[in-house]
Amino acid sequence: MSQATHGGIIIRNARFHVTLKLNYKHMKLNKLLWASALISVSFACSDSGEEKPLGKYDNGILIMNEGNFGTNDGEVYYLNPNTEELLPNIFEAENLRPFAGLLEDMVLEADRLYLVANTGKVEIVNPADFKSLGAVSAELDQPRSLAVNGSKLFISDYGPYDASYATPDSYVAVVNGLDGGVVSKKIEVSDKPEDLFSYENYIFVASSEANKIEIIDATQETVVTTIELEASPKQFNAEGGILWVYAIATDEVIFYTLNLSSLTLENSYTVPVANATNRISFDGDDKMYILTSSGYPDYNDAVVTIDIEGNTATATELMTGSGFYGIGFDDDLDQIYVANSNGFQGNGTVTVLSETGSVIRSFEVGRGPSGFLVY
Template identity: 60%
Template sequence: MKYLFKNQLWALALIALLFSCEPRGNERPRGKYDSGILLMNEGAFGANDGEVFHYDPSSGTLSQNIFELENGRPFAGLLEDLVLEEDRLYLVANTGKVEIVNPGTFKSIGAVVGDLDQPRSVATSREKLFISDYGPYDASYNTPDSFVAVVSGELGGTVKKKIEVSNKPEDLYVFGKYVFVAGSEEGKIEIIDADTETVTKTLEVTGTPVQFFEQRGDLWLYSYDSQKVYFQSINPTNLTKKELRQFSVANATSRITFGEDDRIYLLTSSGWPNYNDGIAVLSLFDSTLIPSWKTGSGFYGIGFDKDRKEIYVANAKGFQGNGEVVVYRKDGSVVKTLEVGRGPSGFLVR
């Protein structure tokens, strides 16, 4: 799940909570989905039955198919990402659409449909929506026409421009007027100027880059190959690379989450035919490296609840029916097992 914690916004919210005596009239009332954990079920290819479940850890209540429940229609797509931007939640389907909902009520407030192929993630800058998209497959199942789509409004609409980028763009990160794009197949960071809607700079990186994140005030990019994982720090002000750190973790995947004490949890998988999966734990700032914190088969997504210090591991069960989510304590003991939808793959902790 490609969700960036916006420190400044949360700091302002905390100050308002601590020092205000009167509720402000323009504050959005808290909805029933503004707390708890959103569980993203990718869905099965061909069935396009991706959906979102909501889990309340305090009560143990699991609400199913909340998009359909709140909008009276199925989501009807394969869910790739959930991205929270202030008072908008973007549901990205790699089957060619982006739905936008109110994050508290899950009621639809907009959409981008048409002129998208395989969208992967979204970000907003300059009141525009930027969508990374693999583009269509060619006859050899390559994606030579990958792009970042530009939509004029943050609440969706039509695609007004496609910015050509390297093959298979993944995560996006915004700093000022710049939109950073993780170009996974060709090992690049492409930097788009949101004002001119053009690529202004390209940085070569090691491994397959898939996700940006912030830790200890720095911007980092996570990438991997068959034998190692890589973390490249970036200076977003002058658009340059800083420090590269690498760890010997074999068979890493793109699935990653961030725990307390700067711990990073990531999924590994040997792939077909054995699917020997695991969870590695490491830190960028000390000597922590646990290559096999947990092992199993069918691991497909991972998340971390910092309030309860619990790790959520999604298991797709080979897409043979519905999957499950196992909740672990940091010591590896099981808290709970949840029966979820098809292809559970990500979490958004509210």
């Protein structure tokens, strides 16, 4: 392993040679707000190439409101960023029943939107009109995220707590069918799996407590490869044939890059940032926005932007406050979205910032806003 230091940023080069041939597959949009482009016309192309009118929720920003523990009132709001129209509780409005869970993640895959609730279910809706397509509502414990591979769903799950509130029985659940159904298998993985990434016939698992990436063969439904890291992986993001891995260590964050054509762990960028959380958004151009928090009792929070260019990286504090709970970036308008839970005392708020940190506007949303998604 070679190591070089550039302006306080440590860059390590390491190569793990793995005999797997992988091809790029759809990437999951997880707890981050980014898109290669926003559609600015009123029609979209169908699979047949014909144009069809966009649905009610096809062009805008979805705001994920986690909900309050105990009342399980998680919900999704829809925002049109151009007109600033805000529609609340769109799952309940379109399905005539409450979501009834704590929202952990929103995953847009295979023309479906998967709403992952860490209270033990996944709701599946048509992203155009938010009408229910199905669900996974049994055999799950504490699901965290989801990825699609072929006709299968893979769902990361902490598993049940033991007597000491540890999670030794974490797993990735397999469901045969894109519209949900029963869990056909639980693949044992290391404690507290978080984000998933689907790539050809493989599922990458961010095993956060074990500081490793575990790779599942989607056909065999078993772990076939493990890559050890020096920090706790939280999120994946694919850019230009490279998979970024966001990881947290003590008083620093590390961004690993994994070459998808060779499955080789290449560079790592270590940035000294204290109290980093797992909340991150990528802007699609080697810039990341993360939230930091000192935690109880002070809750001194901040929005930090990290710029990675070539072999250098810089961290800049854009905004400070208390109660920051989610972060996102609108790549079309170059605006940052910061969600504030307001201590779960009533509804949360969202503040929109410019790239330099200037406040553009704020508005009220649901309980515990924690994530954003553009499509």
